[in-house]
Amino acid sequence: MVEAKVKVFRKSTKDPKAHLDVFHVDVRPAQTVLDVLHSVLYEKDPTLSFRRSCRSAICGSCAMRINGRSRLACNTQALELVERDGHLLIEPLKNLRVVKDLAVDMSGFWKPLKAVKPSLIEPKDPPKVSKPIPGREFDNLKIVGDCIMCSACLSECTVKEVDSSYLGPAALAKAYRFVGDPRDAATKSRLELYSRHGGIWDCDTCLMCNEVCPMGVKPLDAILRMREAAIEHGLVDNSGARHALAFAATVERTGRLNEARTAIGSLGSGFFAPGNLSITARAFLKGKRPRLTSHRLKGHKDVMRLIEIVKAPRRSP
Amino acid sequence: MAVKRDVLVIGAGLAGMRAALEAKARGAQVTVLSKVHPVRSHSGAAQGGINAAIRPEDNWENHWFDVVKGSDYLCDQDAAEILCKEAAENIYELDRMGCLWTRDEKGNIAQRPFGGQGYARTCYIADMTGHFIQHTLYEQMIKNDIEVFEEWYAVSLVTANGHCTGAVALSILEGRLEYFQAKATILATGGYARTYRTTSNAIANTGDGVAMAFRAGAPLEDMEFMQFHPTGLYGVGILVTEGARGEGAYLLNGQGERFMKRYAPEKMELAPRDITSRAIQTEIDEGRGIDGKPCVHLDLRHLGEKRILERLPQITSLAKSFVGVDPVKAPIPIQPTAHYSMGGVATDIDGQSPMPGLFAAGECACVSVHGANRLGGNSLLETVVYGRRAGRAAAAFSKKATAADGGDETLRREEAFISGLLKREAGESVARLRTELGDTMTAKVGIFRNGPDMAAAVQKIRELKKRYSGILVGNGDRVFNVALIEALELGSLLDVAECIAIGAVTRTESRGAHSRRDHLTRDDANWLKHSRFRKQGDEVALEYRPVRITKFPPQERKY
Numbered sequence: 001m002v003e004a005k006v007k008v009f010r011k012s013t014k015d016p017k018a019h020l021d022v023f024h025v026d027v028r029p030a031q032t033v034l035d036v037l038h039s040v041l042y043e044k045d046p047t048l049s050f051r052r053s054c055r056s057a058i059c060g061s062c063a064m065r066i067n068g069r070s071r072l073a074c075n076t077q078a079l080e081l082v083e084r085d086g087h088l089l090i091e092p093l094k095n096l097r098v099v100k101d102l103a104v105d106m107s108g109f110w111k112p113l114k115a116v117k118p119s120l121i122e123p124k125d126p127p128k129v130s131k132p133i134p135g136r137e138f139d140n141l142k143i144v145g146d147c148i149m150c151s152a153c154l155s156e157c158t159v160k161e162v163d164s165s166y167l168g169p170a171a172l173a174k175a176y177r178f179v180g181d182p183r184d185a186a187t188k189s190r191l192e193l194y195s196r197h198g199g200i201w202d203c204d205t206c207l208m209c210n211e212v213c214p215m216g217v218k219p220l221d222a223i224l225r226m227r228e229a230a231i232e233h234g235l236v237d238n239s240g241a242r243h244a245l246a247f248a249a250t251v252e253r254t255g256r257l258n259e260a261r262t263a264i265g266s267l268g269s270g271f272f273a274p275g276n277l278s279i280t281a282r283a284f285l286k287g288k289r290p291r292l293t294s295h296r297l298k299g300h301k302d303v304m305r306l307i308e309i310v311k312a313p314r315r316s317p
Numbered sequence: 318m319a320v321k322r323d324v325l326v327i328g329a330g331l332a333g334m335r336a337a338l339e340a341k342a343r344g345a346q347v348t349v350l351s352k353v354h355p356v357r358s359h360s361g362a363a364q365g366g367i368n369a370a371i372r373p374e375d376n377w378e379n380h381w382f383d384v385v386k387g388s389d390y391l392c393d394q395d396a397a398e399i400l401c402k403e404a405a406e407n408i409y410e411l412d413r414m415g416c417l418w419t420r421d422e423k424g425n426i427a428q429r430p431f432g433g434q435g436y437a438r439t440c441y442i443a444d445m446t447g448h449f450i451q452h453t454l455y456e457q458m459i460k461n462d463i464e465v466f467e468e469w470y471a472v473s474l475v476t477a478n479g480h481c482t483g484a485v486a487l488s489i490l491e492g493r494l495e496y497f498q499a500k501a502t503i504l505a506t507g508g509y510a511r512t513y514r515t516t517s518n519a520i521a522n523t524g525d526g527v528a529m530a531f532r533a534g535a536p537l538e539d540m541e542f543m544q545f546h547p548t549g550l551y552g553v554g555i556l557v558t559e560g561a562r563g564e565g566a567y568l569l570n571g572q573g574e575r576f577m578k579r580y581a582p583e584k585m586e587l588a589p590r591d592i593t594s595r596a597i598q599t600e601i602d603e604g605r606g607i608d609g610k611p612c613v614h615l616d617l618r619h620l621g622e623k624r625i626l627e628r629l630p631q632i633t634s635l636a637k638s639f640v641g642v643d644p645v646k647a648p649i650p651i652q653p654t655a656h657y658s659m660g661g662v663a664t665d666i667d668g669q670s671p672m673p674g675l676f677a678a679g680e681c682a683c684v685s686v687h688g689a690n691r692l693g694g695n696s697l698l699e700t701v702v703y704g705r706r707a708g709r710a711a712a713a714f715s716k717k718a719t720a721a722d723g724g725d726e727t728l729r730r731e732e733a734f735i736s737g738l739l740k741r742e743a744g745e746s747v748a749r750l751r752t753e754l755g756d757t758m759t760a761k762v763g764i765f766r767n768g769p770d771m772a773a774a775v776q777k778i779r780e781l782k783k784r785y786s787g788i789l790v791g792n793g794d795r796v797f798n799v800a801l802i803e804a805l806e807l808g809s810l811l812d813v814a815e816c817i818a819i820g821a822v823t824r825t826e827s828r829g830a831h832s833r834r835d836h837l838t839r840d841d842a843n844w845l846k847h848s849r850f851r852k853q854g855d856e857v858a859l860e861y862r863p864v865r866i867t868k869f870p871p872q873e874r875k876y
Contacts, residue, residue: 013796030552030641042748046791046800054519056555056635058448059357075638099490100797106354119456120415130412132424138417142442145417145449149356183415 001028004082006036008048009091012100020089021045027078033066034073036088037102050102057214060148063155064102065091070152072214093155095168109151112171116194120178121186130183141180144173144222146215153209153219165198169209169219172200176222179229191230200226201240242266252307255297260290319724322348323715324708325483325499327471327526330358331447331700332679332707333505334454336668337463339708340503345715347463348497350486352470352521352802355455359507359519360679360700363447364631365560366429366439367701368694369404375436377401382869384695387433387589388688389829389839390871391539391847391864396666396684398867400695400702407701408440416453417442419628429563429628431693433589433876437563439694444558444631447697469495470802471525472731474502474533474675477723481533481675485727487735489802492795494732496724501674501711504530504662505704508680510543511806512814513655513763514755517549517556521806526681528809530662531816535672536860537850538683540813541820542659542830544691545764547593549654550639551612557632557651559693561617562586564628568597569614569648570605576613584876591690591830592876594653598764607650614648653764657696659687659830660820663849663862668707674718678707685847688864689829738804744789747804750781754807754814757781762818767834771822778815785811816850819857824848841871 004027011018025039034052041048052062055074062073067081067089081088096104133141153169160166167175175194178184194200200223209219231241246265250258264271271277283289297303324340326333329351341347351358370377380401385394408426412418419442421427430437442449458465468489475483475496483499509524510516531537547568548557562568568586570576580596581588588596601611617625622645625633629644636642636649662677664670664684670677679700686699761774785808792800826840827833849860 012794014794030639041799042746047794049797049799053353053357053521054359054362055553056362056519057638058362058445058631059353059359059519061353061357077638100794103797105490110354114459119460120413122413126413128409129426132420133417138420141417145442145452146445147452148361148448178415181415 001026002079002082004036004078005087006040007087007089008040008101010101011098018098027082029079031078032074033076033078033081033088033090034062036078037073037090048102049100058148060150063093063150063152063214065093065155070094070155070212072150072152075214093151095154095157095160096151106151109149109154109168109170112167113149113174115167116171116175117190118174118178120181121184123183123185126183133182137180137182140222140225141177144177144180144217147173147217148215150214152212152214156208156212158206158208159202159204163198163202166202167198169203169223172203172226173217173219173222176226179226180222187229188233188235191226191233191235194226195230195235195238195241200230201238201243239266239268239270242268251303254294255300255303256294258290258292258294260292319496319498320348321498322346323499324348324501324503324711325350325497326503326505327351327484328358328505328507328679328681329355329465330360330505330507330679331450331454331697332360332704333358333503334458335701335704336503336505336678336708336711338454338457338461339705340712341461341463343709343712345712348499349463349465350469350471350484350497351465351467352489352525354467355458355465356451358451359522360697361448361451362519362556363697364444364556364558365431365563366441366446366694367408367450367697368431368434368438368692369408369440369698370401370436370438371405371408371426371440372428372436372438375438377404379435380404380438383434384686384692385869386874387690387692389690389874390841390845390866390869391685391688391828393685393865394867394869395865396686399666399706400686400698403702404698407698407705411450411453411701414453414457416449419443429560430587431559431563432587432593433584433692439560439563441560443627444560444629450697450701470805471529472735472805473727474529475724475727476533476672477721479534480673480721482721482723484529485724485731490797492798494728494735496728498722498724500715500718501676503668503707503711504675504677504681505679506681508658509810509813510655510658512754512758512810512817513543514752514759515549515554515652516655517546517554518655523806523809524658524681524813525806525809526677527661528812530670530672530675530677531812531850531852533672533675534852535670535675536663537816538660538663538847538862539685539688539820540660540816540850541824541848542689543655543762543817544590544657544659544830545594545653546656547590547597547653548615548651549656550635551610551650551652553639554652554654555635555639556654556656557615557635557649558629559590561615561629561632564617564624565620567616567619568593569616570600571607571613572605576600576605581876588876589690589692591832594764595832597653601652610650612650612652615651616648617644618646618648655759657691659683659685659689659691660817664707666706667710668703669710669714674714676707676711678704689831735801738788738790738801739793739795741789744787745784747788747790747800747807750784750788751803751807751810754778754781754810758814758817762821765832765834766821768822771818774818775815775822778811778818782811782815816857819859820848820850823859845871
């Protein structure tokens, strides 16, 4: 047993200034961070607020930031972190408003989830039992279906941090649950919806969602698959898709990225909008002057071989 | 300002959501209250699967017989018949809603064998079946725009002239009480295995709906029948699915012996849960646990890594997280864990309680389809079959009923009680009382029972109820007051536990999960009947009701 220093984020209507309370809690081996929070609640401070229910990593209630990373309190071994960092630091999820202490306002999570129209749109005359979904497609759906909606991904999302209109990783993973489902009768209109501002093209592929997900859902992978599907469906009239295509085209041409052409290709006629022109002008004055032409890379042949592999039709494993 | 609706559903797990969807589809105005967000409900923790006879070689009548025999002949056979007959269409309906099912090599919905059944008829998706159905139903809730009051904790039913007219609930986020007036109220609040110390249940499974119904004067039924799941993770009680044994896992004692051959030579590890839990407990009690500890081993290793990771990914990760064991490489230490409440609010086959306007569905109800022992894979099935039936019946009832008023008095009473708790400055700890209750139930009303222990448990629970009147919350804040909710939940647990213990000490026989050392055999002459519990002042009054036997005459139960 170790006496651990446990720092807990506190905020309430009575005490609206956010601060850390420090508790000294005896932590035994095999105890989880949730056990530690219960020790605080039952033995030290009955005014502490946090969510939890199943304590077996399936209900998704108890996601919070523990020693700097969003994860479930119920399946996080406390002693391991105490031994690694010398303390426990327990804070609420980011990118959601704090209601009290560790309890956040989850409506910021549920609203974008509902916005992706998260239910199967049936074909007109569905068969009694649907056709089986082939192996890899099924596995991709099963993985996003594993999501317990704990909001750990949204908490760590670097886009959500700067753009509140972004749907976020969990909602987009849920969107893929239907885009990738061959039973769904609205794939194209879904992809149109998700290609709008705040959707699949706004992800900056920072990988944090894949990194922190306690269920291995890999929201980023789902987002990238939807980008491919959107382009395959010809949904290219948006800066995200144009950027991807322009990026690929410049690499194909010379073997390397041409930033100037990519920027013009991404923005289309929007490149000449006054706001963008002024940015370009300022960049130019600061010495950032990407060239419109570039030499073909020495290893261009090898690059082309890679591109051909990527473009080849996929085979199921 | 009261919220007025045709149908109020309390609880948003599988039964509650299925009931709400059905009531709305039938034209009723529906509101759902839940103390946790719908996807946080404990139905999502159900792992192994859902039963339905969907193969040409199988049929629902075989399933029906297995349920009746599994129940130790205490279930109502007409109710069990409906459960089995309506099973297949509910599986197909979930498929059409978008639920994923694991398929076999031929592309058919895969089925695995579960305990006490003559055919492999448990449909599943890996070991996350409850989770996938729960999220599918939640998708339908969003699609059908069903109003949900999330994180509202129902504290009391409201009655007028013996009719249920809704409920008073507390907003957890805001701390204010509201009257939800309804022509029909459906309880779908789940089980109450949290009365026990070692349990597979979520912290939220405190039997609030069952306790509310009891306090309002509706009868409870068969409360003494608590299912102990054979395989809870050692020390924490977290569920390890029966699907593990369905896939072929062995139970081994400290001597490495597959001891089930001495208890159920034909079914072995796939004996029903009551028999398997007693076998494990006997091995432990007789000194054949693992290294002298109160656990045995569940060994999956011979299934191979590929199959374990494909079919049982969740329990693999739970075993790693909570007992530090990788089931691919080592056997999992397990012990029986309080799991499922066969008893609950007494209802008919449409989910209607004897109290007009009050319905119940799912684990909080006692229809009774499980009798003295539920078979694995039938709880998820009950939620959808009887959730739907309760939703339909409640919608029909609401068309005829006129909502009477009567909420003001309940509202005032509950407000006075809660503000009293919030203001109190000294008293006994809620956690201590709850621990004493759990220890008492596990030690004295557990897998093996006897008269003197259970009588002592009844006395202890009454003492705890007295002490409950002086408990301390210690937190006066109205916003997200976890300590307050736990205090209210303890009130539910105590009421429910008293019924369990009284029912158990009174029933002088052994049947299904109720196993007495001092009355070893089943006694059909005196006890082939349902227990009913009614609140009479501060006492629990017991009545009995005959079992409806429509096809299968009681026989000796052997596996």
